[in-house]
Amino acid sequence: MYFAEKLKVLLKSHHTFIYIVTNEEERIEYTIQTINNNQINIFYWDFIDGYQNNPNYHGKAQRNPLEALEFIETIKSITPQIFILRDFHLFINDISIIRKIKNLYKTLKSSNSHIIILASEVQIPISLQEIIVLMEFPLPNFKEIKQELKRLLQITKIDLINKDIEDFALAYKGLSIERIRKSIYTLAIYNKFRSTEQIITNILEEKKQFIQQTDILDFYPANHSLQDIGGLINLKIWLQKRSNTFSLQAHNYGIPAPKGVLLVGIQGTGKSLSAKAIAKEWKIPLLKLDIGKLFNSLVGESEFRMRQMIKISEASAPCVLWIDEIDKTFNRMNNNNDGGTTNRVVSSFLTWLSEKESSVFVVATANNITYLPPEMLRKGRFDEIFFLDLPNKQERYNIFKIHLRKVRPYTWKNYDITHLSNLTSKFSGAEIEQCIIEAMHQGFYEKREFITQDIINAITECIPLSFTNEDIINSIQEWVKTGKIRNASHELNMS
Structure with a gap:
């Protein structure tokens, strides 16, 4: 050790x-x-x-x-x-x-x-x-947890195959030995060792409660898949190629664990949804960092919280660490007078991004790339930087199809999706979803089924966020043209 x-x-x-x-x-x-x-x-x-x-x-x-x-x-x-x-x-x-x-x-x-x-x-x-x-003192590693599980299972006279023990040990990563003991005894008392899947669900629920007690990280359920995202073909292919990167076979092959991705684009283009989908696709836990919670008025507390965040994340590996709107932190750094605390915290975070060897895949999202410092964008911090542009016509068609199939699985073909796609140029995926929801409210209020015209009416009343963010979109597109940032779709989405 x-x-x-x-x-x-x-x-x-x-x-x-x-x-x-x-x-x-x-x-x-x-x-x-x-x-x-x-x-x-x-x-x-x-x-x-x-x-x-x-x-x-x-x-x-x-x-x-x-x-x-x-x-x-x-x-x-x-x-x-x-x-x-x-x-x-x-x-x-x-x-x-x-x-x-x-x-x-x-x-x-x-x-x-x-x-x-x-x-x-x-x-x-x-x-x-x-x-x-x-x-x-680090939290117990996989080997320690596995040894403790074997000891506890022997005491409680529960017979499990080695594969189940390894699955449980992986699920327990990030918890203390004492919490693991309490969990095993609780499961034994209530005789819940019947379904491996159910046990892991119980373990993850305990892990969620523990992580949320830290008041730094949140444990998010991975309930969205890549199929829930319309478009972003390049990003999806990139992620699918790395879906087994954290496996023992990949390690034996010599592939290093991926560091993470930075997703940039205005609000509503699917950045947060992509973070959730990565965890679901790769079948690993999703932790969300509210980076604002790292900062505390007490001297030394912010640095301690950063170390605690890293400690819990690495102990929970393999996992996805989702950092939403990271650009706001750097904007804070440029406009903050706190005796250098923000600079020290951000500097230690960037150092960890470059040097970490643990299987913590960082998914950072940013709305405005101009707030990000050059050292954030250089190679080595992230494996790749993707621009999530406004969806093109085909992607808008897929987004309408995904959302309509969710709410009307049997009658979604009754809607004129092609016409709706043509009407929603410069709409984000979130705005398209909101137009459908608004149409449903109208139909429900009038005690009838909502129709294509209801969606059209909602579209005409909506002012897309992109109209007030054209400068940001244009600046990111310029970065894409230089090759420093990859487009998450096949090409620049101008249609």
């Missing part, structure tokens, strides 16, 4: 203070014990019970974090020692604690004593950042 090896190196190189961010207290303590091999004395402290594991010091420093640090100076031993301080981030900004940590650093830096602070969030004072080494 990479984390355990890195922690070993830090301990051997005499790092006195190590700050580990995790919500999995039991698992991190087990990890520390496994790298110990009984060669290090370990002391555990928390605010309520004080020091606990040694009868000679039981209850020492109860409700007294300063005394917990003073106690460390009194323990003299040739054997290396680790002092684990739980939830100590809640006290670390106190002036007396800061001073004591500085004094301890001077006293202990040549000794074999190490102080590990376990915290659920980063709260390191600026004055201690040179002293304390920060680590983030």
